[in-house]
């Protein structure tokens with residue numbers, strides 16, 4: 387991608403995923419049940435991801451609340467009108483997915499962690515420009531599908547075997563730089579999970 391390297395983006399996504407799953411241990415259990423049903427508890431492969439819809443929705447919801455590319459920009463080639471705001475040729479237009487993803491006009495209970503909003507046909511998904519973790523239009527992220535698949539495999543591999551908790555007492559908050567970093571390193575405590 388253009389504004390940061392993609393390994394860093396994946397790192398950002400992984401950090402925020404574990405922060406959210408630490409806050410929602412019930413969701414973690416739900417994902418483990420889905421994984422056991424799909425794979426019998428072995429680490430998922432690319433052939434399994436279609437059978438992990440809840441894990442995909444959790445990753446999509448993580449990218450909504452904490453988009454690694456929290457802002458990006460475009461230089462206007464010509465004059466335009468953006469919802470009543472006049473744009474002149476050469477203007478720099480800055481898009482902030484972090485803010486767009488939390489607009490109450492576009493998202494119900496925008497601050498809440500609700501993976502089910504990404505179920506097919508949900509109201510929240512009616513505006514295709516409401517959700518921009520991978521950008522939009524001709525310059526949309528080329529690695530979007532790859533990033534989703536590898537995130538499901540990496541997260542599923544850990545979740546199949548471990549209950550994952552954050553180590554350290556300090557809260558983790560956003561620290562926006564080129565990508566949306568965490569205020570402190572996200573260190574994890576892994577406890578073996580029973581696969582009943």
Ligand code: HEM
Pocket residue numbers: 387388389392395396399453454455458459518519520521522524525526527528529530532533
């Ligand atoms: C969670 C992981 C990722 C996120 C959040 C992400 C996000 C983005 C965003 C927002 C853009 C558009 C930037 C803009 O319009 O100015 C972009 C572009 C791009 N991304 Fe990613 N990306 C991720 C992973 C990847 C991976 C894994 C690859 C390659 C395998 C990749 C390759 C690219 C490329 C080549 C572009 C430029 C496309 C163009 O300008 O035509 N990205 N990415």
